[in-house]
Amino acid sequence: MFALLLLAPLLYAVPGCNDFVIAANSKDTFVPFSITEEGRYDAVRFVSVFDNSFGTKHKEFLVVAKNIAGAPLSEGTIFLPITNLYSASLFDYAAKQENNTVAYFCDGVQADTWTIDFLPSFSIATNETISGKFVKVTSPKQYAFAFDYNKGVSSSFYVLAAPAAGRNAGTVFFETGPGTFEQAEMRGVVYIACCANKCEDADRRCSSKVVTTEDFCTGATTLMDYGCIDDVCLPKKTECAFGCEINGCLPGQPYCNDSDKGAFIFVKGYAEGVDDTYKRFNETDVCVGDYKLREYDCVGHNLSANDLDCFYGCYDGACRRPPEPTAFAPGSVESTPTPVPEKRTAEDDAGLQIAGAIALLAIVLALGYADFAGKKNKK
Known part of the structure; x- marks a missing residue:
């Protein structure tokens, strides 16, 4: 443990830049929040080392975890108190927030908005499962909060809001992976998002x-x-x-093995080995977008990652193949058929002869009537 402390890196606070925000258990805290309303509450208290971090005259905020006496409030109600210097659990006045957000100010300018979620029944899995009331603090900035100097940086953290599993309210937890948590050794977090970094x-x-x-x-x-x-x-x-x-x-013999032997985008592959710094790696090709593939391969003994475009889309670590062209066998292409007259039967021929005779008779009768009518008119 002592050796680990010696190796712990330096995380330093710069005025107007890094801010250490303490998370504390604030039991039976007296909070007056209007002329006629006041109460006593168990709460989680978040205190900045800088003045005015949460607005003018506000260097801290409270999150109600339990009603003790006075005006009843919903769990998760947020107050921005003006601190009474003579008592850590007594405030001259506190402004009740109308929503679940708190503004954060860098050098007097609002630079962030923290979302404060009260989780009345939540479980965190570390080396054991801890269930109870928690407060989750989230920033829209991807890298906002640092934990225990060297443990990690995240956009959110969790604070125990009531004692549970032998731990006091105010205990800080952070997520190291999906559904995996670690308890912070420090009772607080370092807010780093105000820093212009290099x-x-x-x-x-x-x-x-x-x-x-x-x-x-x-x-x-x-x-x-x-x-x-x-x-x-x-x-x-x-x-x-x-x-x-x-x-x-420690040194050894490096190597790199690429399962698909290069950037073969239509096959999901992997690259594994030991690089020139003797670090072991094992990475599998993965889709990083609907039409983007991250292909892993070897450059010498070292791992290389390249993002490649997939014209027909990316699925399960490989580009979709283009559709196969439709093949036609010789003579299989259909053409417009040439009309062929139907073959007439003997009955069809007899019918045509009768129809022709009737038509001829009609013509003769018509001509005869015309001749008769002409001679009659001459008389």
């Missing part, structure tokens, strides 16, 4: 205005490897093929 990663050391840290071993073969992402030093757990020592992987 990041450099070299010689097993990551440096930025927010965090300066060296890579370090967390086990016999596991390296906490820091790198720059969006100008923030962020950790990634890396497996060392030949063991981990101090702040790097």
Whole structure:
């Protein structure tokens, strides 16, 4: 434990930049919030080290977890109190928020809006399951809150709102993966989103205005490897093929194996091996968009990732193949048929002869009548 503390990186607070926000259990707190309304409540208290972080004269906010006496309020009600310097649980006045958000100010200018969700029944799985009341704090900024100097950076964190599983209210948890949590050792978080940042990663050391840290071993073969992402030093757990020592992987024989032998976009493949820094990798091709494939392959002994376009779409780690063209066998193409006269039968011929005779008789009669009518008129 002592060695781990020696290796812990420096996370420093800069006025107007990094802010340490304490999460605390505030039991039986007296809160007057109008001329006629006041009450006593168990609450979770969030306190900034800077003045006016949450507005003029507001360096903290309260989230109600339980009614004790006085005006009853819904769990999760938020107050922005003006602190009474003589008592940590007594306030001169508190403004009740009309919604579940709190504005955050960087150097007097609103730069962020935190969403405060009260979770009356929630479970967190660490090395054990902790169930109870929690407060979830979320920023729209992807990298807003840092935990325990070197544990990670996230857009949200969770705070226990009432004692549970032997832990006090105010205990902080952060999510390390989907559905996976870790309890923070510190009773609070570092808000880093006010910082105009610059990041450099070299010689097993990551440096930025927010965090300066060296890579370090967390086990016999596991390296906490820091790198720059969006100008923030962020950790990634890396497996060392030949063991981990101090702040790097031990040397050995590197190699890289690409299952589909290059950028073959129509087959889902993987690349695995040990790179030139002796870190083990194993990555599978994946769709990163409806028409975009991330293809992993080898460049020497090292892993390479390329984002490639899929003209017909991407599905399950591979580009969809183009449709097969329709094939026609010789002579199979249909053409417009030539009309063929129907063959007449003997009955058809007899009918035609009778019809012709009737037509001829009609003509003779017509001519005879015309001649008769002409001679009659001459008389």
